[in-house]
Amino acid sequence: MSMAVQCIDCPSFYAIPSGIGFSDDFKNLVKNIKNQIQEICEPLTIGRPLEEAVKSLIEIYKECSEENWDGYNALPITANAFEEARNIINLLPTSVPMPEILAEPGGEVGFEWRKGDRLVFVLSVGGKHKINYAGIFGSNKLHGSEYFGESLPSVIIENLRRLYS
Amino acid sequence: MDQIKPEENLARYILRKDHFSAQQKRVKYVVFMPAPNGKTSVFRISSLSENEIWEIGSREVAQKRGIPLLGRADISAFHIMDNNLKLILDNNPPRHANITGWSSEKSEQKLIAMELAENAQLHLK
Numbered sequence: 001m002s003m004a005v006q007c008i009d010c011p012s013f014y015a016i017p018s019g020i021g022f023s024d025d026f027k028n029l030v031k032n033i034k035n036q037i038q039e040i041c042e043p044l045t046i047g048r049p050l051e052e053a054v055k056s057l058i059e060i061y062k063e064c065s066e067e068n069w070d071g072y073n074a075l076p077i078t079a080n081a082f083e084e085a086r087n088i089i090n091l092l093p094t095s096v097p098m099p100e101i102l103a104e105p106g107g108e109v110g111f112e113w114r115k116g117d118r119l120v121f122v123l124s125v126g127g128k129h130k131i132n133y134a135g136i137f138g139s140n141k142l143h144g145s146e147y148f149g150e151s152l153p154s155v156i157i158e159n160l161r162r163l164y165s
Numbered sequence: 166m167d168q169i170k171p172e173e174n175l176a177r178y179i180l181r182k183d184h185f186s187a188q189q190k191r192v193k194y195v196v197f198m199p200a201p202n203g204k205t206s207v208f209r210i211s212s213l214s215e216n217e218i219w220e221i222g223s224r225e226v227a228q229k230r231g232i233p234l235l236g237r238a239d240i241s242a243f244h245i246m247d248n249n250l251k252l253i254l255d256n257n258p259p260r261h262a263n264i265t266g267w268s269s270e271k272s273e274q275k276l277i278a279m280e281l282a283e284n285a286q287l288h289l290k
Contacts, residue, residue: 136276
């Protein structure tokens with residue numbers, strides 16, 4: 001008996017490279033691919049966690065786009081941070097559960113994956129093409145930052161794999 | 166000058182519903198992330214009754230901001246000091262203190278806030 005297994009290193013099929021073509025034909029192609037993906041996902045449940053994550057992100061953006069949204073003088077979530085967070089959602093490997101999405105007081109959008117006590121990985125984006133991340137894996141801890149473009153940095157994928165292996 | 170002892174308990178009052186998980190009975194790391202001024206506001210709660218602890222949160226935090234108080238994260242001062250953070254008591258309002266000494270690196274702030282959240286206890290209003 002054979003079974004299909006999702007590759008954790010493979011990019012999400014929701015992610016479509018946007019910076020590799022600039023002609024009208026390319027833009028139409030991207031639009032068509034997006035429509036096709038939407039059509040495929042609509043009758044299935046595979047698109048649901050992604051839709052819910054985007055919905056949650058939109059809610060957070062609406063609630064936290066003005067200063068002091070937390071009552072403790074937090075900075076607003078900017079449109080750039082929102083766009084970058086939406087890209088992150090699209091870039092996540094489909095084998096990884098959708099994270100909880102949070103607004104951080106510094107105006108960044110945070111993503112939290114928690115598997116259990118002291119098994120947590122968190123990252124955030126603030127619209128500056130930079131990911132700040134931190135993880136607790138039992139007694140091991142790490143943190144760092146990475147610049148990113150159209151794909152998730154491998155260190156992020158590796159840490160998500162470590163959490164869910 | 167009065168100083169906070171490691172065995173004291175502190176409360177961080179929670180005003181947003183996405184800052185905790187009632188189902189998992191835990192607070193999330195963002196509760197402890199510093200404000201843009203580099204401080205996390207807390208109150209000393211050792212030797213106070215439950216009613217008195219909630220009264221401080223309602224009067225000094227929620228009412229002043231016009232936002233409902235949803236809960237609080239209790240944490241021992243030891244865990245704050247153990248992460249190389251400082252507790253500065255200003256008593257303005259009474260029993261108020263700030264967690265300071267955060268790293269300028271956001272990733273390190275996150276890691277420490279995650280550690281604090283792992284050691285905090287959620288109490289819902």
